[in-house]
Amino acid sequence: xxxxxxxxxxxxxxxxxxxxxxxxxxxxxxxxxxxxxxxxxxxxxxxxxxxxxxxxxxxxxxxxxxxxxxxxxxxxxxxxxxxxxxxxxxxxxxxxxxxxxxxxxxxxxxxxxxxxxxxxxxxxxxxxxxxxxxxxxxxxxxxxxxxxxxxxxxxxxxxxxxxxxxxxxxxxxxxxxxxxxxxxxxxxxxxxxxxxxxxxxxxxxxxxxxxxxxxxxxxxxxxxxxxxxxxxxxxxxxxxxxx
Amino acid sequence: xxxxxxxxxxxxxxxxxxxxxxxxxxxxxxxxxxxxxxxxxxxxxxxxxxxxxxxxxxxxxxxxxxxxxxxxxxxxxxxxxxxxxxxxxxxxxxxxxxxxxxxxxxxxxxxxxxxxxxxxxxxxxxxxxxxxxxxxxxxxxxxxxxxxxxxxxxxxxxxxxxxxxxxxxxxxxxxxxxxxxxxxxxxxxxxxxxxxxxxxxxxxxxxxxxxxxxxxxxxxxxxxxxxxxxxxxxxxxxxxxxxxxxxxxxxxxxxxxxxxxxxxxxxxxxxxxxxxxxxxxxxxxxxxxxxxxxxxxxxxxxxxxxxxxxxxxxxxxxxxxxxxxxxxxxxxxxxxx
Numbered sequence: 001x002x003x004x005x006x007x008x009x010x011x012x013x014x015x016x017x018x019x020x021x022x023x024x025x026x027x028x029x030x031x032x033x034x035x036x037x038x039x040x041x042x043x044x045x046x047x048x049x050x051x052x053x054x055x056x057x058x059x060x061x062x063x064x065x066x067x068x069x070x071x072x073x074x075x076x077x078x079x080x081x082x083x084x085x086x087x088x089x090x091x092x093x094x095x096x097x098x099x100x101x102x103x104x105x106x107x108x109x110x111x112x113x114x115x116x117x118x119x120x121x122x123x124x125x126x127x128x129x130x131x132x133x134x135x136x137x138x139x140x141x142x143x144x145x146x147x148x149x150x151x152x153x154x155x156x157x158x159x160x161x162x163x164x165x166x167x168x169x170x171x172x173x174x175x176x177x178x179x180x181x182x183x184x185x186x187x188x189x190x191x192x193x194x195x196x197x198x199x200x201x202x203x204x205x206x207x208x209x210x211x212x213x214x215x216x217x218x219x220x221x222x223x224x225x226x227x228x229x230x231x232x233x234x235x236x237x238x239x240x241x242x243x
Numbered sequence: 244x245x246x247x248x249x250x251x252x253x254x255x256x257x258x259x260x261x262x263x264x265x266x267x268x269x270x271x272x273x274x275x276x277x278x279x280x281x282x283x284x285x286x287x288x289x290x291x292x293x294x295x296x297x298x299x300x301x302x303x304x305x306x307x308x309x310x311x312x313x314x315x316x317x318x319x320x321x322x323x324x325x326x327x328x329x330x331x332x333x334x335x336x337x338x339x340x341x342x343x344x345x346x347x348x349x350x351x352x353x354x355x356x357x358x359x360x361x362x363x364x365x366x367x368x369x370x371x372x373x374x375x376x377x378x379x380x381x382x383x384x385x386x387x388x389x390x391x392x393x394x395x396x397x398x399x400x401x402x403x404x405x406x407x408x409x410x411x412x413x414x415x416x417x418x419x420x421x422x423x424x425x426x427x428x429x430x431x432x433x434x435x436x437x438x439x440x441x442x443x444x445x446x447x448x449x450x451x452x453x454x455x456x457x458x459x460x461x462x463x464x465x466x467x468x469x470x471x472x473x474x475x476x477x478x479x480x481x482x483x484x485x486x487x488x489x490x491x492x493x494x495x496x497x498x499x500x501x502x503x504x505x506x507x508x509x510x511x512x513x514x515x516x517x518x519x520x521x522x523x524x525x526x527x528x529x530x531x532x533x534x535x536x537x538x539x540x541x542x543x544x545x546x547x548x549x550x551x552x553x554x555x556x557x558x559x560x561x562x563x564x565x566x567x568x569x570x571x572x573x574x575x576x577x578x579x580x
Binding site: 109156 | 445449454455456459460464465520
C-alpha cells in the first residue's frame, strides 16, 4: 500500500522552475534513495512534501489522505518526520530535552492518555541509546561533534514516532566510518517498520541503503527503479558525468 | 527495548524539570512567593514612611512589566518594543471606566488584562509572521498607532490628559498608596507564578523550541503560530494588569506619560540585565534597575534614569550577554568542572 503519493507536483520561484510534474510513490516499509546533482530540486521536493513550501500544482497524499495545505506541524502529527540538511538542534535545550519537544507535541496529542513524565524520560533514554548518544543526554547540542549532531537530528525525528522519515542529506561532511554508522542506524530504523526516504550525495551510502533509487535532474524525475539499473541508465550517466 | 534504569538521565533531567513532573513544587513556590510578598509589605509598613510605598510601587510595577515582557521576549525570542502600549491600554481602560462607571481597582485590573490581552492577540495575529527586527519594528509601530488613537479620543482626555482623584484612605490598609502597593504586590506574585509555571510546563518547552529554531519546532509538531499567540496574549494581559492601577497612582494621566519611552526601554533592559531564560532574571533585573532609578531620581535627577539603563545595558551586553542569571550559571558550571 502506498504511504506517500506525490502526483504532478510543481514548484516555481519567480521565473525559475524548481520542480516540474514530479510523480513519486513510496510504499510502506520501503527504503528509497533520492539523488540528483546540486540544484536539481531535491530539498525543494522535501520542503513541498513536508509543508515548509507550498506547491503550485499537483497533490501530495499521505497515508491515504490528501495533505495539501496542511501546515508542517499538522503533517508531523500525521506521521511524517524529517531531518534537516544542516542540523537544526534546539541549542538552549539539553540533548535529552531536544527529544522531549516531539514527544510532548506530537506523540502526546496522538494518545488517549498523555505520557507520564517518567515514561517520557524512558522514551528519551531509549532513543538516545538507539543512536548512541545516551552518555551525552545532559550535554548542550553546542558541544556535540558533527556526527553526533546528525544522530541527534535523526533521534529527534524518530521521537515523533513517524511512519515516514525523510532524511535530507544526513551524512554530508562526515567521514567514511561515520557514514557507515549512520547508514547502519537508518537501516536499523527501517527494520523497526519506518519507511525512509534518503536524500544523499554520497553514492556509496545511497547504494548500500536504497532498495529503490529516484533521480532528479533540473526539477524533473529522470529515473526510478532498482539502484543497480538506475546507475547504469544512460540519462543518469549523462546528468552526472556529462556526455 | 525499554531501558528501565536510566539513573543518570533522570538525575540530570531532574535538575531542570521541564514537564512539570513535580506539581507539589509549584504549590510550594506559590506559598514561598506569597510569604515573601507578605514580608515585603509588612517590612515596608514597619519603616513607616509613605515614600517607601511610592517608590516601591514603581519597582514592583517594573517587576510585572519585565516578567510579562520576558514571557514573549525571553521564552519565545520575539522582541517587543511596544510594552508601553500594553501598559497604557490597561491604564486607559481604567480612565474610561472611571468616567463611565466607577469600579473597584481589582475589577479594573481584570478589565485591563482583557483589553491588553486582546490587543496582544491582535498584534500577534497581524505580526507574528514577521521575525527579528521586523517584528520589533511592528510592535513599535503599534505603540505609535495606539498613542495616536488615545490622543484623539476626547472621552479619556485626549492630549490634555485625565485627572483621577485618588481616595486618601482605604478600609483595608489605611493610606491609599499602601492599598495600591498591595495590589501591585499581588500582581507580582501572579506574574512570577505564571512565568515559572509556563517555564516548567509543556508550553515552556514549546516556547524554547520556537526561540531556538522555529522551522525545526514546527517539524517536531509544535503548533508555532498558536503558541506565539498564547505568548503575546499572556504577555500583553500581564502588562495591561500592571497599567490598570496606574492612573490612581499618578493622579493625572496623559498619553505621553502612559506611553512613555521608559516603559518600553525598561521592560526590555530589565530582563536582559537579569537574564531572559528564567523567571528569576526579570525579577532580579527589575529590582536592581528599578531601585537604582528610584535612588537616582532622588539623589541626582530624574533625567539620569534612562542614561543609567543605557549604560548598564551596554555593559551587560558586552560582559554578560546572558544576564546576571547566565553569569551565575556559568560560575556554577565552572565549579562543577
